[in-house]
Amino acid sequence: MAESELAQTLRDAASGDAGAWTRLVTAYSGRVFGLLVKQCGDRELAEELAQATFVKVVEKLTEAQTSGAPGAYEERGRFESWLFRIAMNKLRDEARRKKRQARTMDMSPGADREEGSSAMGSMAATAGAGGLGENPVELLSRGEQVQRMQACIETLPEADREVLYLRHTAGLSFAQIAETLEQPLGTVLARGHRALGKLKKMMIDDVA
């Protein structure tokens, strides 16, 4: 959705235009759901959190329209950052709630880390048997490379993974990620580049 169209749609939705609100949900629900399901690994929970995210969005939009209350949304061309920040906060709230309830539930994508690690080991063994070229990763099929990459991502610290998910799953720019995570841009850039470096090294080391 273009910036000017988004601004108008937001105004219309805040004024009570159900059509505009539906367009907004249609434009963003997929990305919000995609980000949430990548992070929590549970499609039902991701849908629940996506719904909670949009409930919060509509509340804040309405507050901005009727009262300008603190915390109400103020359109300054940063809707996406704001939207994904709400989604991330919902995810964190849920993780905290689960933790408080002392349920055995790992919210991190590394929940199946053991399985992923063994998969990585298996792939490394396969690759080793096939011999190594200058860039051994290229000897793997594309599907294997993707699987390996997913397994490597799961081993990264959560903060690094967040940046990667927001960048590659939600499709945000580094500036938007900085706003979403409420962190300095330099920190986010450094974290992103560090994560890429680690991934590259892991990919090659595992095969070699």
Place this chain on the structure above:
Amino acid sequence: MNEFETNNLEMAKTDPQLDALLDEALAPEAAPAGLNDRIVAATVNRLPDDDARIQNPVLGHIGGGGFPWRSVAAVLLLGGVVGGLLWVGGETKRPGGIEDSDVATVETVQLGLDQLADAALQAESIDDDIALLSMQLSAVQEPGIWEQDALESLDTAIAFDEFDQLYDELDLYF
């Protein structure tokens, strides 16, 4: 947040192959069928209703059948006057009558009475403001030839912060 130009940093891809692989590995899963409909169904009733916003129920309660500010002010003034008279009466009947030292006290009472009178006038003025705004609000809520005028009056009242001033005055005196 940082405001400097970041385009160069955004575009600087250290390894296009790695980026492409990451895009593929982190591609979002397809959303479940009907997700949009379910989200819209759960949220659409939270959108503001146009009619409800124009006929704001909170503003509608101001004035009219609201709190009787004028009556309260009158009671306060009457109480002050009666109290002052009783005090002066008591003093004059006291052995020795009113002495020089009591003059200052009488003056203080007089000052208090003046302040009460001012407060009463102020309250009456506030009461009138409330009545005026109430009329404007009532006119806004009733369709007819006055609707546009009433809306403009209300806009003017809002533009000149009349509601805020009114609140400050009420807060100060009551």
